[in-house]
Amino acid sequence: xxxxxxxxxxxxxxxxxxxxxxxxxxxxxxxxxxxxxxxxxxxxxxxxxxxxxxxxxxxxxxxxxxxxxxxxxxxxxxxxxxxxxxxxxxxxxxxxxxxxxxxxxxxxxxxxxxxxxxxxxxxxxxxxxxxxxxxxxxxxxxxxxxxxxxxxxxxxxxxxxxxxxxxxxxxxxxxxxxxxxxxxxxxxxxxxxxxxxxxxxxxxxxxxxxxxxxxxxxxxxxxxxxxxxxxxxxxxxxxxxxxxxxxxxxxxxxxxxxxxxxxxxxxxxxxxxxxxxxxxxxxxxxxxxxxxxxxxxxxxxxxxxxxxxxxxxxxxxxxxxxxxxxxxxxxxxxxxxxxxxxxxxxxxxxxxxxxxxxxxxxxxxx
Ligand SMILES: Cc1cc2nc3c(=O)[nH]c(=O)nc-3n(C[C@H](O)[C@H](O)[C@H](O)COP(=O)(O)O)c2cc1C
Numbered sequence: 222x223x224x225x226x227x228x229x230x231x232x233x234x235x236x237x238x239x240x241x242x243x244x245x246x247x248x249x250x251x252x253x254x255x256x257x258x259x260x261x262x263x264x265x266x267x268x269x270x271x272x273x274x275x276x277x278x279x280x281x282x283x284x285x286x287x288x289x290x291x292x293x294x295x296x297x298x299x300x301x302x303x304x305x306x307x308x309x310x311x312x313x314x315x316x317x318x319x320x321x322x323x324x325x326x327x328x329x330x331x332x333x334x335x336x337x338x339x340x341x342x343x344x345x346x347x348x349x350x351x352x353x354x355x356x357x358x359x360x361x362x363x364x365x366x367x368x369x370x371x372x373x374x375x376x377x378x379x380x381x382x383x384x385x386x387x388x389x390x391x392x393x394x395x396x397x398x399x400x401x402x403x404x405x406x407x408x409x410x411x412x413x414x415x416x417x418x419x420x421x422x423x424x425x426x427x428x429x430x431x432x433x434x435x436x437x438x439x440x441x442x443x444x445x446x447x448x449x450x451x452x453x454x455x456x457x458x459x460x461x462x463x464x465x466x467x468x469x470x471x472x473x474x475x476x477x478x479x480x481x482x483x484x485x486x487x488x489x490x491x492x493x494x495x496x497x498x499x500x501x502x503x504x505x506x507x508x509x510x511x512x513x514x515x516x517x518x519x520x521x522x523x524x525x526x527x528x529x530x531x532x533x534x535x536x537x538x539x540x541x542x543x544x545x546x547x548x549x550x551x552x553x554x555x556x557x558x559x560x561x562x563x564x565x566x567x568x569x570x571x572x573x574x575x576x577x578x579x580x581x582x583x584x585x586x587x
Contacts, residue, residue: 239449239486243278250544261299262308273551275321284328287387293330313395324398331408332369406462416465456491458503493522
């Protein structure tokens with residue numbers, strides 16, 4: 222595809238991303254939409270929603286729980302039983318038929334959960350027993366998250382196995398890739414950042430200890446499905462979900478150094494989370510960290526088409542993922558190519574509900 226505006230041409234250069242060849246670099250970011258069925262199978266409109274967005278260079282699915290304990294919000298989908306695999310299969314088939322590619326984002330929320338969402342009212346699990354100062358979305362509406370319990374050292378390998386099983390299930394369901402969700406304050410991030418991880422075992426303490434769980438998960442998943450079908454999402458300067466690290470450059474620098482040699486399909490970084498300012502100092506940290514990642518790099522966070530093309534042109538990113546713009550513009554890549562105007566996303570329909578604000582945003586053809 223050629224863009225009407227030649228400055229945007231970098232967005233339409235094909236890209237080899239691990240095992241996949243992408244026709245463009247306008248990717249769809251993972252977006253939780255809370256429209257799954259109570260049993261965790263995708264909702265009836267999900268097939269239409271994802272098919273409509275098959276023009277993305279790569280779709281990353283909404284975060285999907287790897288186990289019943291990995292769930293933290295009402296009506297999010299899972300990938301831990303046969304019904305989930307069946308449900309997702311119709312979606313991956315639809316995306317492929319429409320000429321697209323799709324990765325599944327593998328999710329364990331850790332302490333960002335509520336007992337009412339977990340099996341038999343269980344307590345959420347985390348690296349810590351400290352409750353996060355944040356809320357989650359339950360059957361009763363927004364509620365403070367529940368107090369977690371710290372995972373025992375001997376329980377951690379079981380969670381690594383859950384990631385591996387979920388990754389294998391995703392491939393069985395027809396996904397082209399998996400993306401390990403290590404960002405935004407969920408379980409893996411709860412191990413990484415020292416403002417949360419207060420463990421004294423081998424999974425806590427210095428950066429070596431705090432990156433151990435991440436590295437074990439990513440290595441095991443890559444062994445299962447292939448490094449060239451494994452991506453990773455991180456948010457080194459993220460504060461969403463009550464996160465904080467006293468020295469993100471050291472923590473995440475070590476993570477990048479340990480994971481770069483694995484030859485993963487990509488690293489996907491949330492550079493900016495909507496509504497939370499990124500101070501210049503943190504932007505500089507992200508830029509320095511970026512230099513330490515030797516593989517493909519996907520940037521995300523409030524990008525315009527022009528900025529994305531600039532970053533790609535300068536080699537700061539290989540591709541850019543768009544979140545809110547993809548909610549409102551199913552044919553976003555084509556709109557960028559044609560220089561068309563964009564639909565505005567309606568925040569009130571982001572989380573939960575039916576077709577409104579989900580499958581009814583018009584494409585250019587409409
Ligand atoms: C409605 C909504 C749901 C989201 N769900 C997820 C998710 O499931 N997994 C994830 O890693 N990030 C999630 N995010 C973050 C987005 O992937 C993205 O990082 C953020 O929207 C910034 O990109 P943007 O400015 O292009 O929208 C979500 C954001 C929004 C607005």
